[in-house]
Amino acid sequence: xxxxxxxxxxxxxxxxxxxxxxxxxxxxxxxxxxxxxxxxxxxxxxxxxxxxxxxxxxxxxxxxxxxxxxxxxxxxxxxxxxxxxxxxxxxxxxxxxxxxxxxxxxxxxxxxxxxxxxxxxxxxxxxxxxxxxxxxxxxxxxxxxxxxxxxxxxxxxxxxxxxxxxxxxxxxxxxxxxxxxxxxxxxxxxxxxxxxxxxxxxxxxxxxxxxxxxxxxxxxxxxxxxxxxxxxxxxxxxxxxxxxxxxxxxxxxxxxxxxxxxxxxxxxxxxxxxxxxxxxxxxxxxxxxxxxxxxxxxxxxxxxxxxxxxxxxxxxxxxxxxxxxxxxxxxxxxxxxxxxxxxxxxxxxxxxxxxxxxxxxxxxxxxxxxxxxxxxxxxxxxxxxxxxxxxxxxxxxxxxxxxxxxxxxxxxxxxx
Amino acid sequence: xxxxxxxxxxxxxxxxxxxxxxxxxxxxxxxxxxxxxxxxxxxxxxxxxxxxxxxxxxxxxxxxxxxxxxxxxxxxxxxxxxxxxxxxxxxxxxxxxxxxxxxxxxxxxxxxxxxxxxxxxxxxxxxxxxxxxxxxxxxxxxxxxxxxxxxxxxxxxxxxxxxxxxxxxxxxxxxxxxxxxxxxxxxxxxxxxxxxxxxxxxxxxxxxxxxxxxxxxxxxxxxxxxxxxxxxxxxxxxxxxxxxxxxxxxxxxxxxxxxxxxxxxxxxxxxxxxxxxxxxxxxxxxxxxxxxxxxxxxxxxxxxxxx
Numbered sequence: 255x256x257x258x259x260x261x262x263x264x265x266x267x268x269x270x271x272x273x274x275x276x277x278x279x280x281x282x283x284x285x286x287x288x289x290x291x292x293x294x295x296x297x298x299x300x301x302x303x304x305x306x307x308x309x310x311x312x313x314x315x316x317x318x319x320x321x322x323x324x325x326x327x328x329x330x331x332x333x334x335x336x337x338x339x340x341x342x343x344x345x346x347x348x349x350x351x352x353x354x355x356x357x358x359x360x361x362x363x364x365x366x367x368x369x370x371x372x373x374x375x376x377x378x379x380x381x382x383x384x385x386x387x388x389x390x391x392x393x394x395x396x397x398x399x400x401x402x403x404x405x406x407x408x409x410x411x412x413x414x415x416x417x418x419x420x421x422x423x424x425x426x427x428x429x430x431x432x433x434x435x436x437x438x439x440x441x442x443x444x445x446x447x448x449x450x451x452x453x454x455x456x457x458x459x460x461x462x463x464x465x466x467x468x469x470x471x472x473x474x475x476x477x478x479x480x481x482x483x484x485x486x487x488x489x490x491x492x493x494x495x496x497x498x499x500x501x502x503x504x505x506x507x508x509x510x511x512x513x514x515x516x517x518x519x520x521x522x523x524x525x526x527x528x529x530x531x532x533x534x535x536x537x538x539x540x541x542x543x544x545x546x547x548x549x550x551x552x553x554x555x556x557x558x559x560x561x562x563x564x565x566x567x568x569x570x571x572x573x574x575x576x577x578x579x580x581x582x583x584x585x586x587x588x589x590x591x592x593x594x595x596x597x598x599x600x601x602x603x604x605x606x607x608x609x610x611x612x613x614x615x616x617x618x619x620x621x622x623x624x625x626x627x628x629x630x631x632x633x634x635x636x637x638x639x640x641x642x643x644x645x646x647x648x649x650x651x652x653x654x655x656x657x658x659x660x661x662x663x664x665x666x667x668x669x670x
Numbered sequence: 671x672x673x674x675x676x677x678x679x680x681x682x683x684x685x686x687x688x689x690x691x692x693x694x695x696x697x698x699x700x701x702x703x704x705x706x707x708x709x710x711x712x713x714x715x716x717x718x719x720x721x722x723x724x725x726x727x728x729x730x731x732x733x734x735x736x737x738x739x740x741x742x743x744x745x746x747x748x749x750x751x752x753x754x755x756x757x758x759x760x761x762x763x764x765x766x767x768x769x770x771x772x773x774x775x776x777x778x779x780x781x782x783x784x785x786x787x788x789x790x791x792x793x794x795x796x797x798x799x800x801x802x803x804x805x806x807x808x809x810x811x812x813x814x815x816x817x818x819x820x821x822x823x824x825x826x827x828x829x830x831x832x833x834x835x836x837x838x839x840x841x842x843x844x845x846x847x848x849x850x851x852x853x854x855x856x857x858x859x860x861x862x863x864x865x866x867x868x869x870x871x872x873x874x875x876x877x878x879x880x881x882x883x884x885x886x887x888x889x890x891x892x893x894x895x896x897x898x899x900x901x902x903x904x905x906x907x908x909x910x911x912x913x914x915x916x917x918x919x920x921x922x923x924x925x926x927x928x929x930x931x932x933x934x935x936x937x938x939x940x941x942x943x944x945x946x947x948x949x950x951x952x953x954x955x956x957x958x959x960x961x962x963x964x965x966x967x968x969x970x971x972x973x974x975x976x977x
Contacts, residue, residue, distance in 0.1 A: 256770070257768055257770075260764070260767040260768050261768070263767075264764045264767075268753075268756060268760075272755075477753070477754070477755075478753075481749075481750065481751060481752060481753065481754060482747050482749045482750065482751040483751045483752060483753055484751075485715075485720065485745070485747045485751050486745060486747060486751040486765065486812065486813075487768070488718070488720040489718040489720060489740065489743060489745040490740055490765060490768035490769055491740065491768050492737065492740075652715075652720065652721065
């Protein structure tokens with residue numbers, strides 16, 4: 255057993271110094287933040303220059319109120335109007351096609367950002383067309399449709415003798431404030447976004463953790479194999495010690511990575527004064543993480559030991575990725591209904607348990623029986639996986655060239 | 671020290687090792703010889719307990735393999751078994767820790783060995799930055815740092831320049847004098863001949879020849895002729911008195927048929943070639959190897975006594 259610790263120490267210390275690990279340590283959270291937050295930030299950033307938007311108003315009723323409303327409502331940071339409306343005639347004979355040709359050329363020569371085509375009758379035409387080189391600017395679309403709708407509704411109400419202010423009062427929007435109630439009855443003001451982000455965040459953390467360290471493991475086993483280091487290792491310690499050491503080292507590596515991220519997460523949550531998760535929930539999730547991690551590590555060892563070329567390693571990583579992506583597919587549904595039968599069933603599939611519980615615990619704590627049951631389930635399957643991995647490892651770690659197929663592996667597991 | 675008896679290992683359809691027996695004593699070097707794919711590595715792996723034999727037994731000082739036995743064995747694999755990306759000293763200390771050596775002690779020994787092999791300046795370097803020969807030296811240090819009782823070396827001289835070959839040979843002799851049992855696996859017959867006390871020649875998984883070097887050679891008797899000549903020696907292999915011939919440029923090593931008489935052969939050859947030197951002697955290990963393995967001769971025929 256001392257030798258297993260020596261292996262674990264080596265695996266841990268040498269990998270923690272590796273560039274790949276350091277990159278994943280810092281890059282992963284950066285990428286996660288970049289992918290989830292940056293696009294929204296960029297998209298909602300205010301414009302810096304006024305945009306000229308053309309209008310072909312076939313009804314003749316909308317241009318005036320629209321340009322007034324838009325210019326009043328949306329201003330640039332420097333106080334200038336965000337949008338300047340420019341009327342484009344629908345051709346001398348009122349021909350729409352001629353007007354469009356003229357307006358299209360204005361768009362193409364960048365004189366105007368884009369233009370809106372409004373139908374002949376505001377009472378019946380509900381379709382408004384926006385033509386531009388850039389239709390990805392959802393602010394323009396959202397702002398113009400809502401403003402046009404307000405004006406049209408206003409006009410329709412007036413034409414039927416209603417007072418728009420009364421109607422507005424009658425159809426007032428209802429807003430909902432969510433309060434998360436814990437088992438002890440404590441209230442926490444917790445928005446949907448917050449719960450969603452923490453649940454999703456915990457699951458993604460697990461995902462990246464397993465992916466990065468798993469790939470490190472498969473790669474290092476490949477190196478040991480192609481350099482025949484494994485023969486020297488096997489002449490010094492038993493296959494079981496070697497494998498146990500590798501799993502321990504890898505798990506320790508994962509915990510280090512997680513601890514690092516958690517510290518960052520805590521720092522952020524203190525700074526923004528939000529509680530993402532309570533301490534008991536965090537400890538419970540840690541238990542799932544460790545057990546789940548052992549399970550995954552055993553699978554990576556079993557999958558990595560028969561690999562003897564870089565290409566096979568890539569392929570193997572691809573397969574393992576599929577297992578890891580599965581929880582992400584179900585995540586949405588589980589977040590919405592953390593106590594649904596689907597969520598409960600998925601929580602008892604060992605490979606999914608840690609991710610599913612990572613989602614469910616921050617949203618709503620599952621029942622004690624379910625927690626104990628699923629913990630036992632993961633623990634047992636982790637042990638079984640380690641046992642099976644041991645059998646595969648012992649034989650295939652010395653195999654070169656020919657990769658065993660599934661039937662070979664099954665015979666291996668049954669043998670001895 | 672080590673006794674291997676009736677070892678057998680079958681890989682799906684290939685019988686890699688078939689009834690192999692051998693023994694090494696303390697203070698002796700056994701040459702484990704044989705062509706590529708003969709079953710040497712498989713035998714070694716079974717001794718190291720990396721793979722399990724299908725049949726047969728392996729004992730160390732009469733006791734079967736146990737976990738502690740690993741610490742008594744040092745192994746140098748044929749292909750370099752080193753981490754490429756790691757620093758030299760770290761790698762050495764890691765392997766030492768796997769053999770149960772205390773870190774401080776391992777450091778002291780590593781320092782001594784690195785100094786002796788003139789590698790001290792490299793100890794902070796990554797292994798991949800070292801030359802092939804230097805990597806081989808590091809590999810050797812790893813195999814003996816824990817002062818093993820049984821040292822198994824698979825082609826230890828490969829990649830070493832003549833100077834380092836001498837250094838390695840000296841160290842092997844020291845180990846031998848200090849009572850270590852050494853298995854030396856090679857295809858280099860001249861090296862085996864110089865270093866080994868006994869040999870065990872394996873071909874196609876079976877032992878085809880074994881025994882002390884001098885004994886093995888005398889079994890072949892003085893029916894070998896070293897011939898230096900000028901002229902066309904291409905007829906030599908088909909000469910009626912010659913059993914096998916290894917022809918080099920103006921030199922030939924002939925193994926004569928048991929009934930041939932050297933002086934008659936000399937008389938005959940001197941009429942067809944300009945003979946410069948004619949010497950009868952015991953066959954070299956190389957000739958025996960080629961005779962047994964190359965010609966696919968049966969063991970009994972090869973060991974036919976000379977009249």
